[in-house]
Amino acid sequence: MDVDTRVVPANERYDYWHESVCDHFVPLLVTPASRNLQGRIQAVKFADTHVRRIAGTEHRFQRREQDIRRGGDPEQLNIVFVTHGSTVVEQDGRSAALHAGSFAFYDSSRPFDFRTRENFDYTIALLPKNRLDLPEATLRGCTIRPRSARTGVGRVARRLISSFAVPGREALGPSQASAIQDSLLATVRPLIAVDEPSIDASMFRVMARAYIQQRLADPDLSPRAVAAACGISPSYLHRLFDTEPQTVAAFIREQRLRTAAELLTSPAHRRDSIAKIGAACGIVDPASFSRMVRSRFGASPRELRRGASVRFI
Template structure:
């Protein structure tokens, strides 16, 4: 922690048999660190700040346990699903606990110079708990969870682009919490709106009424504006919805835990009202009917198990 984050005084009651792990994902100038560790205390003192001050803001998403933080005269105790902000250039105290195992969290270190809202505005967020269950907090939490658990889907060359997404989400979260949306650049507003729309689509794939027009209405934008947002993507809005539905259905078809569900039930669950439409779309996209695809996938798994 001292070598990869900033110098801190650290202590724990489990020093004789301390368990911890940490990975560092370097996404350009943004660093994301999934961590798991036994209860511990850590402090950032004025002496340590004089020793090393990389001018970083640190956002933490707590997955398990609680991570109490005292900074700038404010105290908060974020629990599972919460976010909190720490300024590494200022002293703070923290106490992480979990009575049922390891504390698990994901930290995000962002250079202050990269945030338009860094400064007095952000200081108002120090020592305050921010929800990671709704709005931009939920988007950031979901993205951090995925990028740290689904690393096989990304290449090293994706790092800077993923860092830009994290930076946009952090900036948008700060702006929302401080009621300062006008401080965001047009590019950041456009990218974060696109992320919100993608998240909305993924959450409503089971609704057969999910159409580009419904998506635009839910976000209070015109249909033409929605199409412009997706113009830089490889797929149109309607094609992206179809692709997401087919991919979710494909995963369910190959899941042994769902083998008692019929193909029609799985298709209906992901927004297809007619089995024939699903079969035709699946065969066009994957080259085989869903029944054959499922039989081959589950048959191969049975052979492997035997």
């Protein structure tokens, strides 16, 4: 848990919470409904994309013009998934009620107002607008238009983003973080259109690839685990990869070894033991790790660390 109001004395709780919310999101006015303030935030980051889970007692969150002038604008389009509670949201002249199982977009560049009616629990992805590569009119037109996250592409996006909102599951290296961000953006981009997008096989492939990238450190990562996380059968997952250059198992292995090579050649991980790097990539047996690295790159982990060339083909 990155932030939890229970860890600070009651008389310091509001200042701690207000500062934490502004640090993890954007500068805004935070107004708890009662003195019995409680709140918690979990935060992870993939390249320029942030995923947050925030929960607490009844609140009002207002981003005003003065907040934008004072704290600047990170230029983010945010998608909020409601897990618990009911919230009235306003932006761009539109007002809507969000309930558990729904989602909506809102924009950091303009004022917004969230008024929760009870305890709340949200998962929010903060998406860099320059990476979405969409016209400003399209981005402005998608805000505060609630839809269901229980079916279709909304369900896929909710499952994917919620699975990432757990501290300690950040990407191991820059290339992995970039791949996860690309998958997140590819999943969310169709939802920005006002019309309901249709779900197709490419969506599940994107979700599967992102889930694999984010779980490389798990030695139990397998096609069956990936299928379960995506809400599809193992046989359907294998069919999704029939047209890909690699099977699901081969893709998992390749991503583990690419990440291992990145860590072995990174100055930031020079002090990490080879066994630790292998375990971080989900390969817990050092002998197996060495054999797999040599077979893939033609050099041992130690030789890669000493500067042997790495070719990703």
